[in-house]
Amino acid sequence: MLAAVALLASCGLPRSGPNKNEIFAGSVLREGDAFVLIVDDRVNRIASVSPALGFSATFNNAGVLGSDTIQPGDILGLTVWENVDDGLLVPTGQPATVLNEVQVDGSGFIFVPYAGRIRAAGNTPEGLRQIITSKLEDQTPAPQVQVRRLAGDGSTVSVSGGVGAQGVYPIERPTRTLSSMLAQAGGVVIPPEIAQVTVVRGNTTGTIWYEDLYDNPQGDIALRAGDRIMVKEDSRTFTALGATGAQNRIPFETKSISAIEALATVGGLLSAVADPTGVFVFRNEPAEIANQLLDRTDLIGTQRVVYILDLTRPNGMFMARDFAVRDGDTIYVTEAPFVQFNKVVAAATGSLNAATAATDIAGN
Known part of the structure; x- marks a missing residue:
């Protein structure tokens, strides 16, 4: 029986992923290139910093x-009154002349007969009225000008x-x-x-x-x-794997989400198999954050970091509640050690029972 258990333990039994020892083996202190850190208040303060959105x-x-600032592309309406019988712009017998749909060109100018090419963009209708009046009054006495901003795509x-x-x-x-x-x-x-x-x-x-x-x-x-x-x-997502209620790629449902909220989103830990001391968050951290976490200055480029959340530690739940999940994170929950042991025993028992049954059949 013991020989069968040892043999099965050395073989690859089904499981949801690596165990804690295998993850620790990926540390830079052992065989791998990842930094493995236990989450505490200091780590939370540094690792929970996330890129902020805002305008420069x-x-x-x-x-x-200004609500009436004239822009290139706008269409203006001009009305000119002249206090003479034979005016420059006003037809004989008419009180005024109306210039409809005068469009401001791409350079911001308009053309007004006898006033010439005038810059309209950046002016208000009142400011433009004064400019046109000033240019016309040298040629006709006391002109009266009205400028209206009608429409346009400017x-x-x-x-x-x-x-x-x-x-x-x-x-x-x-x-x-x-x-x-x-x-x-x-x-x-x-x-x-x-x-x-x-x-x-x-x-x-x-x-x-x-x-x-x-x-x-x-x-x-x-x-x-x-x-x-x-x-x-929002297109941000995180991935949940291991002994959780659901293994999936999960979109963010709020601006920020903590590790506890992320676990709750996927149904929490599976009480029958999950190890609450082995909740891991895998993340690629920029060098600036990695150097702060490790109290170093020599790290260059993106660094692989594995955060450990032990929910059974004093304040462990608070640490997980304060740990902010970021875009692209992978949350992995390991199986409890006894689960793998039970699998070995179950497999060994099943194998021995099968062997006994085969022996009985052969003896008969």
Whole structure:
């Protein structure tokens, strides 16, 4: 019986993955190239740092556009009154002349007869009115000019992704900031907890959590003509393996998730087989974090780190609750030692019973 147990133990019995000793063998102190660390308060403070989303100074320092600022592509309406019978622009017998649909060209200029080529972009209608009046009054007495900003494609943004109504929208008085423009586009239709908002402005890109637009008003940036806004669902995932309720690749359901929450998401530990002293998190850490964890300065490049969560230790559950899972992490729970022993005994017993039955048949 003992010989059979020893033989079976040396063979590869079915199991969910490596045991603790095999994982420890992968440490840099033994045969491998991974750093194995027990999670405590210090490790939690360093390892739980995750990349933050937010906008750069290029976005944050941009002031809100004036609601009536003229942009290239805008269409203007001009009306000119002249206090003479035979005016420059006003037809005989008419009180005024109307110039409809005067488009601001790509360089920001318009052409007005007798006033010439005038820069309109960057001016308000009132400012442009004063410029046109000044140029005409040298040729006709006391001209009266009215400038109206009618429409145009110069001050528009595109909104796409997980919103109620994708499309191109003008920047108007109520929609000069990111949150108000998203509301104009029908709001976010994916779960707000995992919604990310990306803004592309020229060669600069910034991303923020949708909820942070309201938790942090600084993130509600002023929009600029040509901005591209995209709302998408968080794509981060972690993988759960071993003695857990489910072995799968799991998407994040909130902005942050702890090790305890991650285990709960997959059904927790299997009480019949799991070893609560052997909860491991496998992660590739950047050199900056790895050097802090190990109190070193010589590590270069991404480092393999294995974090150990022992739920049976004093405050072990608190450590796991405070340990933040990151994108790409693998959470692995080992089987309890007696589970493998039971498998060996069960296999040995079954083998001996089969051998006895075969002997009885042969004897008969």
